[in-house]
Amino acid sequence: MSSGDQKKNPTPEELAGMSQEELAKLGTSLDDVEVIYRRNRWPIEGTKAEQRAARQITFWFTLAGLSGLAFLAIFLFWPWEYRTIGEEGYALYNLTTPLYGLTFGLSILSIGIGVVLIAKKMIPEEISVQQRHDGPSDKLDQMTSVALLRDAYDTSTLGRRSMIKWSAAFGIGAFAVAAPVGLLGGMVKNPWAQRDDSPLWRSLWTPDYPGETIYLRRDTGRITDVALVRPEDIDAGGMESVFPWKASWEGDHSMMLKSLRHEYSAVMLFHLRAEDAARAVRREGQETFNYGNFFAFSKICTHLACPTSLYEQQTHRILCPCHQSQFDVMQYAKPVFGPATRALPQLPITVNEEGYLVANGDFIEPLGPAFWERPGYRNLES
Numbered sequence: 582m583s584s585g586d587q588k589k590n591p592t593p594e595e596l597a598g599m600s601q602e603e604l605a606k607l608g609t610s611l612d613d614v615e616v617i618y619r620r621n622r623w624p625i626e627g628t629k630a631e632q633r634a635a636r637q638i639t640f641w642f643t644l645a646g647l648s649g650l651a652f653l654a655i656f657l658f659w660p661w662e663y664r665t666i667g668e669e670g671y672a673l674y675n676l677t678t679p680l681y682g683l684t685f686g687l688s689i690l691s692i693g694i695g696v697v698l699i700a701k702k703m704i705p706e707e708i709s710v711q712q713r714h715d716g717p718s719d720k721l722d723q724m725t726s727v728a729l730l731r732d733a734y735d736t737s738t739l740g741r742r743s744m745i746k747w748s749a750a751f752g753i754g755a756f757a758v759a760a761p762v763g764l765l766g767g768m769v770k771n772p773w774a775q776r777d778d779s780p781l782w783r784s785l786w787t788p789d790y791p792g793e794t795i796y797l798r799r800d801t802g803r804i805t806d807v808a809l810v811r812p813e814d815i816d817a818g819g820m821e822s823v824f825p826w827k828a829s830w831e832g833d834h835s836m837m838l839k840s841l842r843h844e845y846s847a848v849m850l851f852h853l854r855a856e857d858a859a860r861a862v863r864r865e866g867q868e869t870f871n872y873g874n875f876f877a878f879s880k881i882c883t884h885l886a887c888p889t890s891l892y893e894q895q896t897h898r899i900l901c902p903c904h905q906s907q908f909d910v911m912q913y914a915k916p917v918f919g920p921a922t923r924a925l926p927q928l929p930i931t932v933n934e935e936g937y938l939v940a941n942g943d944f945i946e947p948l949g950p951a952f953w954e955r956p957g958y959r960n961l962e963s
Contacts, residue, residue: 590721605732608725609709618708621736634702638695639744645691645752649759652684656762665842667804668835681763688756695749705736773954781952784845785825786928787943794933795940797850797877798826804838807831809937812875815852820892822880823850825940845948847880847888848928849899850938851910857897864913867945870929875938877928878914879948882906884921886949899925923951 591599591607599607609616623631655677664674773779786795797810799821807826815821824846830836840846853861858874870876878899882889887903892910898917899908906919914925926948929941947955 596721596724601728601731601735604725604728608722608729611722611725614709614711616707616709618706620706622703622705634698635742635745638698638702639748641691641695641698642745642748642752645688645695646748646755648684648688648691649752649755652681652688652759653755653762655680655684656759656766663844665835665839667838685759685763688752688759692752692756695752699745703742704733772952781947781955784944784948785840785843786846786848786940789827789829793827796826797823797848797930797938797940798840799823800841804834804841807837810850811936812852812873812932812938815850815875817852817854817874818857818894820849820851820894823848823877823938844886845879845881848877849880849889849892849925850930851876851878851892853897853910857911860911862912864915864924864927867913867927867929870927870941872930872932872938872941875930876910877930878908878910878925879928879944881925881949882921883916883923883925883950884919889925 596604608614622634625631659677659680660670660673661677662674664671772781788795799808799810799814801808809826810821810823824841825848826840827836830840853874853876855874858871858876861871861876863871880888880890882901882903884901884904884906887901889899889901889906889908891900891902892898893900897910899910899914901907901919901921904920906921907917908914908921908925909917913927916922916924926944926946928944930938931941933939
């Protein structure tokens with residue numbers, strides 16, 4: 582068929598009788614594509630350079646597969662439960678997230694490098710110019726486009742390279758299996774297996790028995806220091822981060838450390854000025870949670886559990902540095918800006934007969950971000 586005939590629309594009978602090469606040429610003609618330059622990467626089959634290129638591509642796809650399987654194994658079997666410094670298993674736990682990122686990232690990277698190497702070392706080198714056309718493709722365009730893709734595959738010589746094909750299937754297949762594991766993995770373990778003692782309901786502020794005294798403790802930087810807090814220790818207008826302390830932890834280095842480092846331990850203790858405390862809005866059902874001018878709120882942001890570390894004394898705003906949520910201390914730490922949608926849980930506090938600030942019960946709602954089963958409040962005594 583001449584080039585002049587190729588530019589015409591052939592009949593169905595003529596299309597059926599065309600070879601793949603003829604369909605590819607017809608496709609370029611119909612798409613107003615002019616092939617200025619084209620050269621096969623390996624015109625001579627079986628050279629050492631060609632074999633070396635094939636081994637490079639195979640290596641990266643194989644590495645992608647091994648990395649994907651490693652991610653899967655680490656996700657399933659590596660110790661993942663939280664450990665603090667000094668606890669047994671802390672070193673292994675501390676490697677969990679880096680290993681997730683390393684293996685999953687290496688799998689993605691290796692697949693990308695393998696695909697780039699195929700494009701650079703196997704697909705024919707070509708320079709083409711095409712006029713742009715708008716609108717959907719018709720049946721003829723679809724047929725010729727498939728032929729062009731098939732022609733690119735055949736001339737890349739990938740069809741006869743079983744080593745590359747199998748390694749690519751291994752790499753991409755392993756990644757495809759590993760990718761959804763992160764999503765599905767969180768649905769495997771039942772977080773409610775322990776009912777009221779389940780981790781999402783409890784924190785170190787939860788009493789181990791009814792009537793247990795839980796003191797407010799400051800962090801001096803030394804694990805063995807038990808610096809309990811009195812009302813006179815904090816100036817009016819001030820704020821300090823405090824942590825739980827139970828007498829049963831005395832001499833237990835692991836629990837003394839955990840009380841300061843556990844992800845949900847930190848609480849912000851505010852001493853409002855008298856005039857500010859008088860106009861502070863209490864949350865319904867929590868009107869008695871403060872002790873005089875002292876208010877205590879969880880330091881864990883209700884958006885994504887970052888520590889709300891910043892406090893603007895003049896505006897009474899608590900700021901989360903991660904995603905810029907802001908909470909108003911004058912309105913029961915209600916969110917007033919940013920992605921957070923729930924107030925910071927308030928810890929009920931009082932002063933005991935020794936003059937120390939203590940928790941007057943547990944939080945009545947779970948700490949941290951939302952989860953499906955989370956209600957607005959939870960009465961722990963019911």
